[in-house]
Amino acid sequence: MVIVQKYGGTSVGTLERIKNVANRVVRSKEAGNDLIVVVSAMSGETNKLVEYASFFSDSPSKREMDMLLSSGERVTSSLLAIALNEMGYPSIALTGRQAGIYTDGVHTMARIEHIESDLIKHELEIGKIIIVAGFQGITEDGCVSTLGRGGSDLSAVAIAGALGADLCEIYTDVDGVYTTDPRIESNAKKIEKISYDEMLEFASLGAKVLQNRSVELAKKLNVNLVTRSSFNDNEGTLITKEENIMEKPIVSGIAVDKNQARITLRGVSDKPGIAAKIFTTLAENNINVDMIIQNVGEDGSTNLGFTVPENELESTKQIMLDLNASENLEFDSHVAKVSIVGVGMKSHSGVASCAFKTLADENINLEMISTSEIKISMIVKDKYSELAVRALHSAYELDK
Amino acid sequence: MVIVQKYGGTSVGTLERIKNVANRVVRSKEAGNDLIVVVSAMSGETNKLVEYASFFSDSPSKREMDMLLSSGERVTSSLLAIALNEMGYPSIALTGRQAGIYTDGVHTMARIEHIESDLIKHELEIGKIIIVAGFQGITEDGCVSTLGRGGSDLSAVAIAGALGADLCEIYTDVDGVYTTDPRIESNAKKIEKISYDEMLEFASLGAKVLQNRSVELAKKLNVNLVTRSSFNDNEGTLITKEENIMEKPIVSGIAVDKNQARITLRGVSDKPGIAAKIFTTLAENNINVDMIIQNVGEDGSTNLGFTVPENELESTKQIMLDLNASENLEFDSHVAKVSIVGVGMKSHSGVASCAFKTLADENINLEMISTSEIKISMIVKDKYSELAVRALHSAYELDK
Numbered sequence: 001m002v003i004v005q006k007y008g009g010t011s012v013g014t015l016e017r018i019k020n021v022a023n024r025v026v027r028s029k030e031a032g033n034d035l036i037v038v039v040s041a042m043s044g045e046t047n048k049l050v051e052y053a054s055f056f057s058d059s060p061s062k063r064e065m066d067m068l069l070s071s072g073e074r075v076t077s078s079l080l081a082i083a084l085n086e087m088g089y090p091s092i093a094l095t096g097r098q099a100g101i102y103t104d105g106v107h108t109m110a111r112i113e114h115i116e117s118d119l120i121k122h123e124l125e126i127g128k129i130i131i132v133a134g135f136q137g138i139t140e141d142g143c144v145s146t147l148g149r150g151g152s153d154l155s156a157v158a159i160a161g162a163l164g165a166d167l168c169e170i171y172t173d174v175d176g177v178y179t180t181d182p183r184i185e186s187n188a189k190k191i192e193k194i195s196y197d198e199m200l201e202f203a204s205l206g207a208k209v210l211q212n213r214s215v216e217l218a219k220k221l222n223v224n225l226v227t228r229s230s231f232n233d234n235e236g237t238l239i240t241k242e243e244n245i246m247e248k249p250i251v252s253g254i255a256v257d258k259n260q261a262r263i264t265l266r267g268v269s270d271k272p273g274i275a276a277k278i279f280t281t282l283a284e285n286n287i288n289v290d291m292i293i294q295n296v297g298e299d300g301s302t303n304l305g306f307t308v309p310e311n312e313l314e315s316t317k318q319i320m321l322d323l324n325a326s327e328n329l330e331f332d333s334h335v336a337k338v339s340i341v342g343v344g345m346k347s348h349s350g351v352a353s354c355a356f357k358t359l360a361d362e363n364i365n366l367e368m369i370s371t372s373e374i375k376i377s378m379i380v381k382d383k384y385s386e387l388a389v390r391a392l393h394s395a396y397e398l399d400k
Numbered sequence: 401m402v403i404v405q406k407y408g409g410t411s412v413g414t415l416e417r418i419k420n421v422a423n424r425v426v427r428s429k430e431a432g433n434d435l436i437v438v439v440s441a442m443s444g445e446t447n448k449l450v451e452y453a454s455f456f457s458d459s460p461s462k463r464e465m466d467m468l469l470s471s472g473e474r475v476t477s478s479l480l481a482i483a484l485n486e487m488g489y490p491s492i493a494l495t496g497r498q499a500g501i502y503t504d505g506v507h508t509m510a511r512i513e514h515i516e517s518d519l520i521k522h523e524l525e526i527g528k529i530i531i532v533a534g535f536q537g538i539t540e541d542g543c544v545s546t547l548g549r550g551g552s553d554l555s556a557v558a559i560a561g562a563l564g565a566d567l568c569e570i571y572t573d574v575d576g577v578y579t580t581d582p583r584i585e586s587n588a589k590k591i592e593k594i595s596y597d598e599m600l601e602f603a604s605l606g607a608k609v610l611q612n613r614s615v616e617l618a619k620k621l622n623v624n625l626v627t628r629s630s631f632n633d634n635e636g637t638l639i640t641k642e643e644n645i646m647e648k649p650i651v652s653g654i655a656v657d658k659n660q661a662r663i664t665l666r667g668v669s670d671k672p673g674i675a676a677k678i679f680t681t682l683a684e685n686n687i688n689v690d691m692i693i694q695n696v697g698e699d700g701s702t703n704l705g706f707t708v709p710e711n712e713l714e715s716t717k718q719i720m721l722d723l724n725a726s727e728n729l730e731f732d733s734h735v736a737k738v739s740i741v742g743v744g745m746k747s748h749s750g751v752a753s754c755a756f757k758t759l760a761d762e763n764i765n766l767e768m769i770s771t772s773e774i775k776i777s778m779i780v781k782d783k784y785s786e787l788a789v790r791a792l793h794s795a796y797e798l799d800k
Binding site for chain 1: 415418419422449452453455456457460461463464465467468470471472474475477478479481482483485486491492493495497498542543544
């Protein structure tokens with residue numbers, strides 16, 4: 001098989017851990033695989049460089065930031081190649097440029113435009129293990145670019161897509177994707193297979209295993225993604241297209257996001273354009289509105305509720321006051337979003353009512369509800385969120 | 401003027417010092433100069449990376465070493481450009497590749513083959529300060545290469561040559577070239593101007609201000625080189641072609657090299673080929689023989705003396721014993737080489753006899769003597785070397 005492996009900052013955080021990664025790579029090579037290994041910078045390295053830059057400027061020139069930040073991955077990729085060569089496994093370290101990762105010119109947040117994989121293919125053909133410095137690419141005019149947060153995952157997925165690799169393994173310090181946060185529910189089970197869409201819902205809901213951009217790219221390029229730990233030999237979680245998952249569970253997992261704040265505007269005048277004005281202003285201020293609920297109020301007025309990330313509550317408050325959209329404003333940062341995710345929902349009825357009944361049995365009030373094809377999200381009081389997760393986890397028999 | 405400035409590892413060793421370099425660069429820019437600034441890695445950084453590599457291998461793959469080692473200069477060059485941009489001076493950081501420094505493929509010890517300076521010229525024309533990551537280049541097939549010890553000086557000189565720059569300033573932590581080591585003779589004076597050839601003799605004699613490779617390249621490309629300190633505003637020493645030096649001193653300075661060992665073979669059979677065999681064998685073992693003296697001995701035999709660096713004495717001993725070239729071998733590591741350098745010697749007689757007389761007056765015995773057009777070197781007992789330097793410094797009136 002052709003396998004792309006990606007090791008994150010924690011997995012290459014010390015020289016000993018890089019050696020451990022080398023041993024893993026060798027095991028996979030010995031099992032007969034063709035390997036491309038994408039590495040991040042040693043953990044802490046990128047933050048250190050960001051701090052260096054902030055010594056000189058609060059808004060350092062982005063082109064130079066990219067040249068600065070790209071150096072950390074060069075260090076780990078060369079070290080891993082040196083380790084493998086020493087162990088007798090011919091390896092070559094490639095920068096983003098040498099790996100043919102071409103991006104647009106948006107420095108520090110570049111998007112991959114295309115991959116020129118000739119060199120990688122050639123080196124694979126002559127039996128080498130390819131080590132690629134993650135997180136970085138090159139613009140059409142020859143400048144170093146970086147891909148933003150989670151960029152090394154993107155490098156790995158994009159290369160896997162360009163090569164038509166059989167598998168793209170993302171190694172972190174967690175075993176995979178769980179039915180819910182094991183710190184909340186000790187009976188949480190690792191999910192064996194999950195669809196891209198479910199994973200996207202999980203990621204956006206605060207399960208930090210993979211960033212949305214990588215999952216979206218994997219979906220677009222049809223890359224089989226595996227997330228697993230570099231610290232043990234446990235099988236990870238395969239993220240793949242829905243058709244590849246034979247037994248589709250109705251509910252795959254329960255996600256919780258405590259970084260939520262709820263804003264309620266009562267008695268908003270029910271004229272066209274009011275909601276548009278509110279949400280346009282918020283968007284212009286880069287505030288990420290998540291759930292939006294509008295209810296009929298009294299006397300031709302309407303009640304409007306929405307959620308924003310908790311750390312954006314203060315600026316949201318200010319904007320609401322400036323807009324003077326309602327006399328009756330409520331803000332609540334003590335809320336959490338609990339969500340049920342599962343592709344099986346599409347073809348099963350009763351999933352939502354089971355959730356509502358379960359929480360009602362626990363006397364948990366639902367402050368907001370929103371649903372999509374494969375997700376039901378509910379806003380509850382923060383203090384009930386753990387109880388809600390455990391009750392739902394058990395109700396959908398995810399611990400079985 | 402078009403000026404290339406190069407700042408070494410000590411000069412950019414901390415963030416504060418990089419800021420200090422930025423201030424210097426700005427001052428030179430404000431004085432109306434077009435500036436290209438070449439920087440080394442922060443001091444200690446390259447050694448750290450070498451140590452990292454040695455964790456994995458005693459002889460790490462050289463191609464990967466180059467990718468590893470080149471990262472340090474990228475950090476300093478981006479940081480300096482960030483600092484200058486913040487100060488309102490548009491700057492651009494360039495890697496060795498972007499600066500168009502093409503080298504041969506001898507990784508970790510590459511030689512610059514040519515410079516494609518179009519990008520530098522363009523950025524200069526639009527008024528930018530160019531910051532170049534020193535020490536690195538790119539091979540014809542797109543791999544990162546490094547230039548070996550003193551590589552950033554080479555980058556600076558090569559760029560100055562390619563641009564026809566008026567000046568190439570090499571900033572270190574010393575003020576310039578002195579008539580002799582100020583730790584030995586407190587009356588040592590800084591030399592204002594010195595010719596390439598004299599500087600080459602000084603460097604090879606152990607004055608560590610500049611490496612020979614840089615001076616040789618400056619001579620070849622006719623680059624006016626200035627060595628000065630980044631920690632004060634003192635004028636440095638200009639290294640230039642002889643024609644540019646109006647008043648040529650007979651003697652420019654006195655150098656001393658204590659890292660010397662003397663080997664004497666008495667009664668070597670005076671047949672052709674014996675000396676050749678000895679020195680070929682030493683060369684094959686990478687031992688750098690410096691001075692060689694052959695004297696007529698007794699009975700058709702000959703006495704052969706030569707010097708090697710002190711740390712190569714042990715292996716030299718072993719080779720001499722293996723060769724069995726003489727029954728009568730002497731080794732002495734307690735010797736030093738004291739040398740008088742000056743282009744004026746060419747046209748003045750009596751320089752050598754003044755030296756011999758001066759040392760005789762101090763009762764210092766000369767164990768070996770060798771002369772070139774612009775240099776007289778003498779081997780003396782180690783313990784007399786400081787006395788010899790001071791006596792000669794005074795005899796040639798270098799303190800005046």
